[in-house]
Amino acid sequence: MTYNKELKPFARENRNNSTFGEILLWKNVLSRKQTGYQFNRQYPIENFIVDFISRSLKLVIEVDGYSHQFKYDTDIKRDKRLNELGYKVIRFTEHDVKHDFENVRRALNIYIEEFIENESIPLAPFSKGEEQEVTLPIIASKEETNSIPLAPFSKGE
Secondary structure (H helix, E strand, C coil): CCECHHHHHHHHHHHHCCCHHHHHHHHHCCCHHHHCCCCEEEEEECCEEEEEEECCCCEEEEEECHHHHHCHHHHHHHHHHHHHCCCEEEEEEHHHHHHCHHHHHHHHHHHHHHHHHHCCCCCCECHHHCECCCCCCCCCCHHHHCCCCCCCCCCCC
């Protein structure tokens, strides 16, 4: 994997201008505290900036807004290249993250569970470097998400 430091200013700008769906996913699903794995957001890799990446889980998560309706061919090429680099790409629409949050959470939970079952990777490190067994569900339950405010449906999403 090639980290592209030339894209770092653009990645920082993207982080500072995150969509509501990206913020919702970042704060309520992708924290190390909830998943046990490190995720980075707006990460420059080769000539791309991915929304979220977990290098240890070999996972890229994209939250596609309205503009991606016009970038289908570009997204296909990008996903193919990320697959060649060893990453699974999971795409959600901004609308799904905002309005079907529980299923987005469930899909990520399933990926992490299947990855752990199928790969020989070390489990997330804990204090003093010892490892602990991951207990699923890794990501918070529906009851814990009831307090998450959802944005109203926006035109064009």
